[in-house]
Amino acid sequence: MCHNVIDGRLHLECQHFIPMSTRTQDCLRPNCLFSRRHEHPIGCRSTSCIRMMSIPQRNPIRISETKCADCIMRERSAPLRCT
Numbered sequence: 001m002c003h004n005v006i007d008g009r010l011h012l013e014c015q016h017f018i019p020m021s022t023r024t025q026d027c028l029r030p031n032c033l034f035s036r037r038h039e040h041p042i043g044c045r046s047t048s049c050i051r052m053m054s055i056p057q058r059n060p061i062r063i064s065e066t067k068c069a070d071c072i073m074r075e076r077s078a079p080l081r082c083t
């Protein structure tokens with residue numbers, strides 16, 4: 001079964017994953033609707049064909065030990081406490 005692979009950056013400190021690009025991993029099966037090897041590219045009615053993609057997989061191509069930009073922004077916009 002085909003699935004999307006999401007390349008992105010994982011921020012270790014906040015555990016957020018920032019997607020950068022998505023690509024499709026082709027399973028190359030003739031009975032998969034999403035594969036370019038699918039046997040019936042037009043008007044497939046075969047019940048044995050797979051019509052669902054499996055869940056996307058995250059692929060951290062970069063690992064950052066800091067927080068993500070969103071978290072840094074959120075922290076900065078938080079009201080400063082006066083003592």
Ligand SMILES: [Zn+2]
Nearest residue numbers: 001002027032
């Ligand atoms: Zn497939």
Ligand SMILES: [Zn+2]
Nearest residue numbers: 040044046049
């Ligand atoms: Zn088919």
Ligand SMILES: [Zn+2]
Nearest residue numbers: 014016068071
């Ligand atoms: Zn974050």
